[in-house]
Amino acid sequence: MIGLLIAALLVSSLRHLNSRIKEAIIAFTNMSSNFAGVPLAFAFIIILGTNGAVTLLLKQWGIIEDFNLYSRWGLLTLYIYFQIPLGALLLYPAFDALKKDAYEAAALLGASSFRYWIKIGFPILSPALLGTFIILFANAIGAYASVYALTSGNYNMVTIRVASLVSGDLFLEPNLAAAISVVLMLLLAFITAINQWLISRSYYGK
Incomplete structure (x- = not known):
């Protein structure tokens, strides 16, 4: 949700810039959307x-006392970062x-x-906003390399648990890993179906 909000504000602001600056920001956004996985974690x-x-x-400026990148808030920061460009x-x-x-x-x-915005803007953008949220959700739930690196x-996430159940030395349970993978696959298929339905109702499908 935070990544979607920041992305919407960014795109809305881009509409008020001249074409040269807009193209430069879009090019940077396109490049940063492909910067993920282990390099992003490092x-x-x-x-x-x-x-x-x-x-x-x-810390030197006294803005923060303690920030743990390897905690829930650190993971949230990482997720928000790679969701914004996408x-x-x-x-x-959609904003066109x-x-x-x-x-x-x-x-x-x-x-x-x-x-x-209440009567015109959001009703026009609502299918695109919901569809983008669904894709961002699917992108987040399938993330593995960045979180693992x-x-x-050590963090309890679906993709990490599947990998540990398949390759773990102590808790090797491939059947449970397969069952979780099927649930994850069905969830992503359901999300994809909803996204296609939203696209058919948006201006893309007209």
Whole structure:
């Protein structure tokens, strides 16, 4: 949800920039969306780890007392980071459906910006927002390499548990791993079906 919100704000802001700056930001977003897995985890360790550059600076400035990258909040920061570029790329075409003429017509009729977004903006964007949220959820629930590299497999997540049940020396239970994998597969198939239904109801399907 946090990644989706930040991505929506980013895309909404891009619409007010000139084309050259917009293209540069989109290119950077496209590049950063492919920066994931083990390299991303190591980058976070170098930047926000216990002795990371940014962590030491924030402690020196007195902004934070203690930040543990290897805890739940550290994982949340990692997830939000790699969800924002993907969310921005998915939402960028959807915001083209918000025509400037509609905003100007609403303003001429006396509607405030808040009323415009409630009555026009969000209804138009709702299928794209829900579809993007579903894809981000599927992307998060299937993440493995970044989390494993960051926590060494010590955090209780579905993908890590499946891997440990298959390759663990002490708790080798491939049947349980297969059962969890089937549940995960059904969940992702259900999410994909909902996403396709939302796309068919959005402006993409018209």
